[in-house]
Amino acid sequence: MDDVITDIPPPSRLLLEDLNNFTPPPPSLPSPFLVFSCADSKKNFSPSLLLIAMSSPSLHLLHHLSSKNLIGTLILPEIPLAGNSVEPSLRNKSCNIYALNEADKMIMIVLVQYSVTSERANAVARLLIGEKITPQRVLILDSVQSHNFRGRLSPDETIAFKLETSLERKQSDGNASFVKGMDYYPSGSMVDGLAAALLSRCQLKKIKGTLCVSWPDFGTPVMSLIKSLLVGNVLSGVNYTIDENYEDAYLKLSRRKDRTDSDLYT
Template structure:
Protein backbone atom coordinates (compact mmCIF):
# COMPACT_ATOMS: atom_id res chain seq x y z
CA UNK A 1 0.00 0.00 0.00
CA UNK A 2 1.33 3.43 -0.94
CA UNK A 3 2.24 5.85 1.84
CA UNK A 4 0.26 9.04 1.28
CA UNK A 5 2.74 11.06 3.32
CA UNK A 6 5.90 10.11 1.45
CA UNK A 7 4.58 9.37 -2.02
CA UNK A 8 5.38 12.03 -4.62
CA UNK A 9 2.11 13.73 -5.57
CA UNK A 10 0.98 13.52 -9.18
CA UNK A 11 1.52 16.57 -11.37
CA UNK A 12 -1.21 19.16 -11.36
CA UNK A 13 -3.70 19.00 -14.17
CA UNK A 14 -3.79 22.80 -14.27
CA UNK A 15 -1.30 25.22 -15.71
CA UNK A 16 -0.02 27.91 -13.35
CA UNK A 17 -1.91 30.62 -15.22
CA UNK A 18 -5.11 28.58 -14.82
CA UNK A 19 -4.60 28.38 -11.06
CA UNK A 20 -4.22 32.16 -10.94
CA UNK A 21 -7.74 32.47 -12.30
CA UNK A 22 -9.06 31.41 -8.89
CA UNK A 23 -7.12 34.17 -7.10
CA UNK A 24 -8.78 37.58 -6.97
CA UNK A 25 -6.59 40.31 -8.52
CA UNK A 26 -4.73 42.50 -6.07
CA UNK A 27 -6.10 45.98 -5.54
CA UNK A 28 -3.83 48.52 -7.29
CA UNK A 29 -2.19 51.13 -5.09
CA UNK A 30 -3.47 54.70 -5.43
CA UNK A 31 -1.15 57.01 -7.32
CA UNK A 32 1.23 59.24 -5.35
CA UNK A 33 0.69 62.99 -5.54
CA UNK A 34 2.28 66.31 -4.60
CA UNK A 35 0.85 68.76 -2.06
CA UNK A 36 2.08 72.35 -1.81
CA UNK A 37 1.49 74.83 1.01
CA UNK A 38 1.00 77.66 -1.48
CA UNK A 39 -0.25 76.04 -4.69
CA UNK A 40 0.10 77.94 -7.94
CA UNK A 41 -2.26 76.45 -10.54
CA UNK A 42 -0.83 76.14 -14.04
CA UNK A 43 2.46 77.63 -12.84
CA UNK A 44 5.11 74.95 -12.21
CA UNK A 45 8.17 75.43 -10.05
CA UNK A 46 11.22 76.13 -12.21
CA UNK A 47 14.28 75.90 -9.94
CA UNK A 48 17.75 76.46 -11.31
CA UNK A 49 18.83 73.47 -9.21
CA UNK A 50 16.81 70.58 -7.79
CA UNK A 51 18.56 68.54 -5.08
CA UNK A 52 17.17 65.13 -4.14
CA UNK A 53 18.62 63.76 -0.90
CA UNK A 54 18.12 60.00 -0.62
CA UNK A 55 21.19 58.78 1.28
CA UNK A 56 21.38 58.90 5.06
CA UNK A 57 24.39 61.29 5.13
CA UNK A 58 22.79 63.79 2.74
CA UNK A 59 19.50 63.71 4.65
CA UNK A 60 21.36 64.45 7.86
CA UNK A 61 23.39 67.32 6.37
CA UNK A 62 20.29 69.06 5.02
CA UNK A 63 18.31 68.41 8.19
CA UNK A 64 20.83 70.62 9.99
CA UNK A 65 20.24 73.47 7.52
CA UNK A 66 18.04 75.97 9.36
CA UNK A 67 17.48 78.31 6.41
CA UNK A 68 15.34 75.87 4.40
CA UNK A 69 11.59 76.52 4.12
CA UNK A 70 9.01 73.72 3.82
CA UNK A 71 6.80 74.29 0.77
CA UNK A 72 5.26 70.88 0.07
CA UNK A 73 5.36 67.10 0.30
CA UNK A 74 5.13 64.01 -1.84
CA UNK A 75 2.36 61.75 -0.54
CA UNK A 76 2.77 58.01 -1.02
CA UNK A 77 -0.51 56.30 -0.02
CA UNK A 78 1.32 53.14 1.05
CA UNK A 79 3.41 55.05 3.64
CA UNK A 80 1.42 55.61 6.87
CA UNK A 81 1.59 58.93 8.70
CA UNK A 82 1.52 57.24 12.11
CA UNK A 83 4.69 57.87 14.08
CA UNK A 84 5.60 61.06 12.21
CA UNK A 85 6.12 64.22 14.22
CA UNK A 86 4.37 67.53 13.62
CA UNK A 87 7.64 69.30 12.84
CA UNK A 88 9.93 67.65 10.24
CA UNK A 89 12.21 65.12 11.91
CA UNK A 90 14.88 62.70 10.75
CA UNK A 91 12.85 59.83 12.17
CA UNK A 92 9.81 60.58 10.00
CA UNK A 93 8.92 58.46 6.99
CA UNK A 94 8.21 61.37 4.69
CA UNK A 95 9.22 63.09 1.48
CA UNK A 96 9.27 66.83 2.09
CA UNK A 97 9.98 69.61 -0.40
CA UNK A 98 11.92 72.69 0.69
CA UNK A 99 13.19 75.86 -0.89
CA UNK A 100 16.69 77.08 -0.10
CA UNK A 101 16.13 80.52 -1.62
CA UNK A 102 12.71 81.91 -0.71
CA UNK A 103 12.94 84.87 -3.08
CA UNK A 104 12.51 82.98 -6.34
CA UNK A 105 12.65 79.26 -5.46
CA UNK A 106 15.95 79.06 -7.33
CA UNK A 107 17.10 75.99 -5.36
CA UNK A 108 14.67 73.28 -4.28
CA UNK A 109 15.52 70.40 -1.95
CA UNK A 110 13.53 67.17 -1.72
CA UNK A 111 14.36 65.00 1.31
CA UNK A 112 13.34 61.41 0.59
CA UNK A 113 13.10 59.89 4.07
CA UNK A 114 10.85 56.97 3.12
CA UNK A 115 11.60 53.82 1.19
CA UNK A 116 10.25 53.80 -2.36
CA UNK A 117 9.54 50.34 -3.77
CA UNK A 118 11.28 49.50 -7.03
CA UNK A 119 7.99 49.18 -8.89
CA UNK A 120 6.98 52.68 -7.74
CA UNK A 121 10.27 54.38 -8.60
CA UNK A 122 9.34 55.48 -12.11
CA UNK A 123 5.98 56.99 -11.17
CA UNK A 124 7.60 58.85 -8.25
CA UNK A 125 10.43 60.10 -10.49
CA UNK A 126 7.87 61.34 -13.01
CA UNK A 127 6.15 63.33 -10.26
CA UNK A 128 9.32 64.86 -8.82
CA UNK A 129 10.70 65.79 -12.24
CA UNK A 130 7.60 66.47 -14.29
CA UNK A 131 4.84 68.95 -14.96
CA UNK A 132 4.86 70.58 -11.51
CA UNK A 133 8.63 70.77 -10.98
CA UNK A 134 10.71 71.61 -14.05
CA UNK A 135 14.36 72.11 -13.02
CA UNK A 136 17.25 73.40 -15.10
CA UNK A 137 19.68 71.07 -13.33
CA UNK A 138 19.33 68.10 -10.96
CA UNK A 139 21.61 66.66 -8.29
CA UNK A 140 20.73 63.27 -6.77
CA UNK A 141 22.52 62.12 -3.61
CA UNK A 142 22.43 58.41 -2.80
CA UNK A 143 24.63 55.69 -1.30
CA UNK A 144 26.64 52.92 -2.93
CA UNK A 145 24.99 49.52 -2.42
CA UNK A 146 27.79 47.02 -1.86
CA UNK A 147 25.89 44.21 -3.61
CA UNK A 148 25.74 46.34 -6.77
CA UNK A 149 29.38 47.45 -6.72
CA UNK A 150 32.01 45.71 -8.81
CA UNK A 151 34.96 45.55 -6.47
CA UNK A 152 35.72 45.58 -2.77
CA UNK A 153 34.61 48.43 -0.53
CA UNK A 154 36.34 48.91 2.80
CA UNK A 155 34.01 50.01 5.62
CA UNK A 156 36.89 52.07 7.03
CA UNK A 157 37.31 54.27 3.94
CA UNK A 158 35.04 56.84 2.30
CA UNK A 159 34.35 57.01 -1.42
CA UNK A 160 32.26 59.10 -3.77
CA UNK A 161 31.44 58.52 -7.42
CA UNK A 162 29.21 60.17 -9.98
CA UNK A 163 27.06 59.43 -13.00
CA UNK A 164 25.91 62.15 -15.39
CA UNK A 165 23.37 62.61 -18.15
CA UNK A 166 24.60 63.33 -21.66
CA UNK A 167 23.71 67.03 -21.43
CA UNK A 168 25.62 67.40 -18.14
CA UNK A 169 28.67 65.60 -19.48
CA UNK A 170 28.79 67.87 -22.53
CA UNK A 171 29.45 70.81 -20.24
CA UNK A 172 33.12 70.06 -19.69
CA UNK A 173 35.41 71.98 -17.38
CA UNK A 174 34.01 74.56 -14.99
CA UNK A 175 30.40 74.11 -16.12
CA UNK A 176 30.09 70.60 -14.64
CA UNK A 177 28.41 70.45 -11.24
CA UNK A 178 30.73 68.05 -9.40
CA UNK A 179 34.40 68.51 -10.18
CA UNK A 180 37.21 66.20 -9.17
CA UNK A 181 34.99 63.15 -8.54
CA UNK A 182 35.59 59.84 -10.30
CA UNK A 183 32.89 58.29 -12.43
CA UNK A 184 31.08 55.22 -11.13
CA UNK A 185 33.15 52.15 -12.11
CA UNK A 186 32.11 50.23 -15.20
CA UNK A 187 30.17 47.09 -14.32
CA UNK A 188 28.71 48.56 -11.14
CA UNK A 189 24.97 49.17 -10.94
CA UNK A 190 22.69 51.84 -9.49
CA UNK A 191 19.03 50.94 -9.13
CA UNK A 192 15.85 52.09 -7.44
CA UNK A 193 14.65 55.68 -7.19
CA UNK A 194 18.07 57.24 -7.87
CA UNK A 195 18.37 55.41 -11.19
CA UNK A 196 14.79 56.31 -12.14
CA UNK A 197 15.44 60.00 -11.40
CA UNK A 198 18.64 60.07 -13.46
CA UNK A 199 16.85 58.28 -16.29
CA UNK A 200 14.08 60.87 -16.11
CA UNK A 201 16.67 63.63 -16.50
CA UNK A 202 18.20 61.86 -19.49
CA UNK A 203 14.82 61.45 -21.19
CA UNK A 204 13.98 65.14 -20.71
CA UNK A 205 17.43 66.40 -21.73
CA UNK A 206 18.03 67.89 -18.26
CA UNK A 207 21.51 68.33 -16.84
CA UNK A 208 21.53 65.65 -14.17
CA UNK A 209 24.19 64.27 -11.82
CA UNK A 210 23.92 61.30 -9.49
CA UNK A 211 26.49 61.29 -6.68
CA UNK A 212 26.80 58.09 -4.65
CA UNK A 213 28.87 57.84 -1.48
CA UNK A 214 30.23 55.05 0.71
CA UNK A 215 29.74 53.87 3.41
CA UNK A 216 26.00 54.23 3.90
CA UNK A 217 26.35 55.50 7.46
CA UNK A 218 28.96 57.14 9.66
CA UNK A 219 30.39 60.49 10.63
CA UNK A 220 33.21 60.28 8.06
CA UNK A 221 30.85 60.00 5.09
CA UNK A 222 28.72 62.85 6.48
CA UNK A 223 31.83 65.04 6.40
CA UNK A 224 32.57 63.87 2.86
CA UNK A 225 29.09 64.74 1.58
CA UNK A 226 29.13 68.10 3.36
CA UNK A 227 32.52 68.91 1.83
CA UNK A 228 31.30 68.05 -1.69
CA UNK A 229 28.24 70.26 -1.29
CA UNK A 230 30.14 73.22 0.10
CA UNK A 231 32.92 73.02 -2.48
CA UNK A 232 30.88 72.41 -5.62
CA UNK A 233 27.17 73.02 -5.10
CA UNK A 234 26.25 75.36 -2.23
CA UNK A 235 29.33 77.42 -1.36
CA UNK A 236 27.28 80.31 0.03
CA UNK A 237 25.16 78.26 2.46
CA UNK A 238 26.16 77.46 6.03
CA UNK A 239 26.19 73.67 6.31
CA UNK A 240 27.86 73.56 9.71
CA UNK A 241 26.78 70.77 12.07
CA UNK A 242 26.14 71.46 15.75
CA UNK A 243 28.01 69.84 18.61
CA UNK A 244 25.41 67.13 19.29
CA UNK A 245 25.57 65.92 15.69
CA UNK A 246 27.39 62.69 16.46
CA UNK A 247 24.85 61.32 18.93
CA UNK A 248 21.84 62.40 16.89
CA UNK A 249 23.24 60.96 13.67
CA UNK A 250 24.10 57.70 15.44
CA UNK A 251 20.48 57.33 16.58
CA UNK A 252 19.22 58.18 13.09
CA UNK A 253 21.56 55.64 11.46
CA UNK A 254 20.23 52.76 13.52
CA UNK A 255 16.56 53.65 13.14
CA UNK A 256 16.65 54.20 9.37
CA UNK A 257 15.66 51.14 7.34
CA UNK A 258 18.59 49.73 5.37
CA UNK A 259 19.68 46.30 4.10
CA UNK A 260 21.95 44.29 6.35
CA UNK A 261 25.43 43.71 4.94
CA UNK A 262 27.21 40.88 6.73
CA UNK A 263 30.60 41.82 5.24
CA UNK A 264 30.68 44.93 7.40
CA UNK A 265 30.75 42.80 10.54
CA UNK A 266 33.29 40.13 9.60
Protein backbone atom coordinates in the same frame (compact mmCIF):
# COMPACT_ATOMS: atom_id res chain seq x y z
CA MET B 1 0.17 -3.96 -20.81
CA ASP B 2 1.28 -0.53 -19.55
CA ASP B 3 2.80 -0.22 -16.10
CA VAL B 4 0.71 2.47 -14.42
CA ILE B 5 3.26 2.88 -11.63
CA THR B 6 6.46 3.50 -13.59
CA ASP B 7 5.13 5.06 -16.78
CA ILE B 8 5.19 8.89 -17.15
CA PRO B 9 1.77 10.18 -16.19
CA PRO B 10 -0.28 12.01 -18.81
CA PRO B 11 -0.19 15.81 -18.74
CA SER B 12 -2.65 17.61 -16.52
CA ARG B 13 -5.69 19.06 -18.19
CA LEU B 14 -5.00 22.33 -16.32
CA LEU B 15 -1.97 24.37 -17.38
CA LEU B 16 -0.05 26.19 -14.65
CA GLU B 17 -1.00 29.63 -16.00
CA ASP B 18 -4.66 28.59 -15.99
CA LEU B 19 -4.56 28.25 -12.20
CA ASN B 20 -4.08 32.02 -11.95
CA ASN B 21 -7.54 32.50 -13.44
CA PHE B 22 -9.01 31.43 -10.11
CA THR B 23 -6.91 33.92 -8.09
CA PRO B 24 -8.19 37.50 -7.94
CA PRO B 25 -5.55 40.07 -8.93
CA PRO B 26 -4.09 42.10 -6.05
CA PRO B 27 -5.72 45.50 -5.60
CA SER B 28 -3.80 48.30 -7.32
CA LEU B 29 -2.21 50.89 -5.06
CA PRO B 30 -3.38 54.50 -5.24
CA SER B 31 -1.02 56.78 -7.14
CA PRO B 32 1.46 58.92 -5.17
CA PHE B 33 0.72 62.66 -5.17
CA LEU B 34 2.18 66.03 -4.21
CA VAL B 35 0.71 68.32 -1.56
CA PHE B 36 1.83 71.96 -1.42
CA SER B 37 0.95 74.82 0.89
CA CYS B 38 -2.07 76.92 -0.08
CA ALA B 39 0.15 79.71 -1.43
CA ASP B 40 2.05 77.29 -3.66
CA SER B 41 -0.66 74.79 -4.60
CA LYS B 42 -1.29 76.27 -8.07
CA LYS B 43 2.31 77.16 -8.89
CA ASN B 44 4.64 75.42 -11.29
CA PHE B 45 8.23 75.48 -10.10
CA SER B 46 11.36 75.97 -12.21
CA PRO B 47 14.22 75.89 -9.68
CA SER B 48 17.79 76.50 -10.78
CA LEU B 49 18.73 73.37 -8.80
CA LEU B 50 16.75 70.44 -7.42
CA LEU B 51 18.62 68.61 -4.65
CA ILE B 52 17.24 65.13 -3.85
CA ALA B 53 18.75 63.49 -0.76
CA MET B 54 18.36 59.79 0.06
CA SER B 55 21.62 58.80 1.75
CA SER B 56 21.97 59.12 5.53
CA PRO B 57 24.69 61.83 5.54
CA SER B 58 22.97 63.98 2.90
CA LEU B 59 19.61 63.72 4.69
CA HIS B 60 21.20 64.66 7.99
CA LEU B 61 23.14 67.64 6.63
CA LEU B 62 20.29 69.09 4.58
CA HIS B 63 17.79 68.55 7.41
CA HIS B 64 19.96 70.86 9.55
CA LEU B 65 20.04 73.53 6.84
CA SER B 66 18.00 76.08 8.76
CA SER B 67 17.62 78.59 5.91
CA LYS B 68 15.15 76.42 3.98
CA ASN B 69 11.34 76.72 4.03
CA LEU B 70 8.94 73.77 3.95
CA ILE B 71 6.61 74.17 0.95
CA GLY B 72 5.20 70.70 0.29
CA THR B 73 5.43 66.94 0.60
CA LEU B 74 5.13 63.84 -1.55
CA ILE B 75 2.60 61.33 -0.26
CA LEU B 76 3.13 57.64 -0.97
CA PRO B 77 -0.19 56.06 0.13
CA GLU B 78 1.34 52.76 1.31
CA ILE B 79 3.66 54.58 3.75
CA PRO B 80 1.76 55.05 7.06
CA LEU B 81 1.85 58.51 8.60
CA ALA B 82 1.16 57.19 12.10
CA GLY B 83 4.04 57.97 14.43
CA ASN B 84 5.29 60.97 12.46
CA SER B 85 5.75 64.18 14.39
CA VAL B 86 4.05 67.41 13.32
CA GLU B 87 7.37 69.19 12.92
CA PRO B 88 9.88 67.85 10.35
CA SER B 89 12.11 65.21 11.92
CA LEU B 90 14.70 62.74 10.67
CA ARG B 91 12.70 60.04 12.47
CA ASN B 92 9.64 60.65 10.29
CA LYS B 93 8.80 58.48 7.29
CA SER B 94 8.25 61.39 4.95
CA CYS B 95 9.31 63.03 1.70
CA ASN B 96 9.28 66.77 2.37
CA ILE B 97 10.02 69.45 -0.20
CA TYR B 98 11.79 72.67 0.79
CA ALA B 99 12.72 75.94 -0.91
CA LEU B 100 16.00 77.77 -0.47
CA ASN B 101 15.64 81.17 -2.12
CA GLU B 102 18.77 82.90 -3.41
CA ALA B 103 18.05 86.33 -4.96
CA ASP B 104 15.90 85.66 -8.05
CA LYS B 105 16.81 81.96 -8.15
CA MET B 106 15.27 79.10 -6.22
CA ILE B 107 16.90 75.92 -5.00
CA MET B 108 14.50 73.12 -4.08
CA ILE B 109 15.48 70.37 -1.65
CA VAL B 110 13.71 67.00 -1.37
CA LEU B 111 14.43 64.76 1.63
CA VAL B 112 13.33 61.19 0.86
CA GLN B 113 13.08 59.59 4.31
CA TYR B 114 11.37 56.33 3.39
CA SER B 115 12.18 53.42 1.13
CA VAL B 116 10.60 53.52 -2.34
CA THR B 117 10.10 50.12 -3.98
CA SER B 118 11.29 49.55 -7.54
CA GLU B 119 7.66 49.23 -8.67
CA ARG B 120 6.88 52.75 -7.41
CA ALA B 121 10.17 54.43 -8.35
CA ASN B 122 9.07 55.67 -11.79
CA ALA B 123 5.82 57.15 -10.44
CA VAL B 124 7.72 59.05 -7.74
CA ALA B 125 10.36 60.22 -10.23
CA ARG B 126 7.66 61.61 -12.55
CA LEU B 127 6.19 63.68 -9.71
CA LEU B 128 9.52 65.13 -8.67
CA ILE B 129 10.90 65.90 -12.12
CA GLY B 130 9.20 67.24 -15.22
CA GLU B 131 5.56 67.88 -14.28
CA LYS B 132 4.88 70.46 -11.57
CA ILE B 133 8.61 70.78 -10.89
CA THR B 134 10.84 71.46 -13.91
CA PRO B 135 14.37 72.10 -12.67
CA GLN B 136 17.27 73.42 -14.72
CA ARG B 137 19.62 71.00 -12.98
CA VAL B 138 19.23 68.01 -10.65
CA LEU B 139 21.63 66.54 -8.09
CA ILE B 140 20.71 63.19 -6.50
CA LEU B 141 22.57 62.01 -3.38
CA ASP B 142 22.36 58.30 -2.59
CA SER B 143 24.48 55.53 -1.07
CA VAL B 144 26.45 52.80 -2.83
CA GLN B 145 24.57 49.50 -2.49
CA SER B 146 27.13 46.76 -1.86
CA HIS B 147 25.16 44.14 -3.85
CA ASN B 148 25.31 46.41 -6.93
CA PHE B 149 29.00 47.28 -6.67
CA ARG B 150 31.58 45.36 -8.64
CA GLY B 151 34.46 45.11 -6.20
CA ARG B 152 35.18 44.96 -2.51
CA LEU B 153 33.86 47.67 -0.21
CA SER B 154 35.64 48.18 3.09
CA PRO B 155 33.68 49.79 5.97
CA ASP B 156 36.85 51.75 6.81
CA GLU B 157 37.17 53.27 3.33
CA THR B 158 35.19 56.36 2.32
CA ILE B 159 34.49 56.65 -1.39
CA ALA B 160 32.12 58.49 -3.72
CA PHE B 161 31.34 58.27 -7.42
CA LYS B 162 29.10 60.07 -9.89
CA LEU B 163 26.92 59.35 -12.91
CA GLU B 164 25.70 62.08 -15.28
CA THR B 165 23.12 62.54 -18.00
CA SER B 166 24.45 63.06 -21.50
CA LEU B 167 23.65 66.79 -21.32
CA GLU B 168 25.58 67.19 -18.05
CA ARG B 169 28.42 65.04 -19.35
CA LYS B 170 28.64 67.17 -22.50
CA GLN B 171 29.06 70.28 -20.38
CA SER B 172 31.60 68.50 -18.17
CA ASP B 173 33.72 67.80 -21.24
CA GLY B 174 34.10 71.54 -21.54
CA ASN B 175 35.84 71.70 -18.14
CA ALA B 176 32.71 73.11 -16.49
CA SER B 177 31.83 70.07 -14.39
CA PHE B 178 29.09 70.69 -11.85
CA VAL B 179 30.47 68.13 -9.36
CA LYS B 180 34.22 68.51 -9.36
CA GLY B 181 36.91 66.12 -8.14
CA MET B 182 34.79 62.96 -8.18
CA ASP B 183 35.44 59.83 -10.26
CA TYR B 184 32.77 58.24 -12.44
CA TYR B 185 30.99 55.12 -11.20
CA PRO B 186 33.06 52.04 -12.15
CA SER B 187 32.04 50.06 -15.20
CA GLY B 188 30.19 46.87 -14.30
CA SER B 189 28.58 48.36 -11.17
CA MET B 190 24.86 49.11 -11.08
CA VAL B 191 22.41 51.63 -9.69
CA ASP B 192 18.75 50.71 -9.30
CA GLY B 193 15.57 51.84 -7.56
CA LEU B 194 14.56 55.46 -7.13
CA ALA B 195 18.05 56.86 -7.83
CA ALA B 196 18.14 55.18 -11.24
CA ALA B 197 14.56 56.28 -12.02
CA LEU B 198 15.37 59.90 -11.17
CA LEU B 199 18.51 59.99 -13.33
CA SER B 200 16.62 58.30 -16.19
CA ARG B 201 13.89 60.90 -15.86
CA CYS B 202 16.49 63.67 -16.21
CA GLN B 203 17.87 62.00 -19.32
CA LEU B 204 14.39 61.63 -20.81
CA LYS B 205 13.42 65.26 -20.12
CA LYS B 206 16.83 66.55 -21.34
CA ILE B 207 17.71 68.01 -17.93
CA LYS B 208 21.26 68.29 -16.66
CA GLY B 209 21.40 65.64 -13.94
CA THR B 210 24.06 64.13 -11.68
CA LEU B 211 23.80 61.16 -9.33
CA CYS B 212 26.41 60.97 -6.55
CA VAL B 213 26.70 57.76 -4.55
CA SER B 214 28.84 57.48 -1.42
CA TRP B 215 30.07 54.72 0.88
CA PRO B 216 29.62 53.89 3.72
CA ASP B 217 26.21 55.19 4.73
CA PHE B 218 27.30 56.16 8.25
CA GLY B 219 30.36 57.70 9.85
CA THR B 220 32.08 61.05 10.29
CA PRO B 221 34.36 60.68 7.21
CA VAL B 222 31.45 60.23 4.79
CA MET B 223 29.63 63.17 6.38
CA SER B 224 32.74 65.31 5.83
CA LEU B 225 32.84 64.18 2.20
CA ILE B 226 29.19 65.10 1.57
CA LYS B 227 29.62 68.42 3.37
CA SER B 228 32.66 69.24 1.24
CA LEU B 229 30.66 68.41 -1.91
CA LEU B 230 27.67 70.55 -0.95
CA VAL B 231 29.22 73.45 0.95
CA GLY B 232 32.43 73.81 -1.02
CA ASN B 233 31.04 72.98 -4.45
CA VAL B 234 27.31 72.77 -5.15
CA LEU B 235 26.11 75.52 -2.78
CA SER B 236 29.16 77.73 -3.20
CA GLY B 237 28.07 81.37 -3.25
CA VAL B 238 24.61 80.62 -1.80
CA ASN B 239 23.57 82.25 1.48
CA TYR B 240 22.47 79.66 4.06
CA THR B 241 23.04 78.58 7.64
CA ILE B 242 23.57 75.15 9.18
CA ASP B 243 22.59 74.27 12.76
CA GLU B 244 25.64 74.19 15.00
CA ASN B 245 24.85 70.82 16.61
CA TYR B 246 24.46 68.81 13.39
CA GLU B 247 27.89 67.16 13.68
CA ASP B 248 27.32 66.02 17.29
CA ALA B 249 23.87 64.66 16.39
CA TYR B 250 25.28 62.73 13.43
CA LEU B 251 28.17 61.35 15.49
CA LYS B 252 25.68 59.97 18.04
CA LEU B 253 23.59 58.45 15.23
CA SER B 254 26.67 56.81 13.70
CA ARG B 255 27.70 55.35 17.05
CA ARG B 256 24.22 53.87 17.57
CA LYS B 257 24.37 52.38 14.07
CA ASP B 258 27.84 50.88 14.70
CA ARG B 259 26.67 49.39 17.99
CA THR B 260 23.58 47.89 16.36
CA ASP B 261 25.64 46.35 13.55
CA SER B 262 28.20 44.90 15.96
CA ASP B 263 25.44 43.31 18.06
CA LEU B 264 24.29 41.37 15.02
CA TYR B 265 27.60 39.50 14.91
CA THR B 266 28.08 38.73 18.62
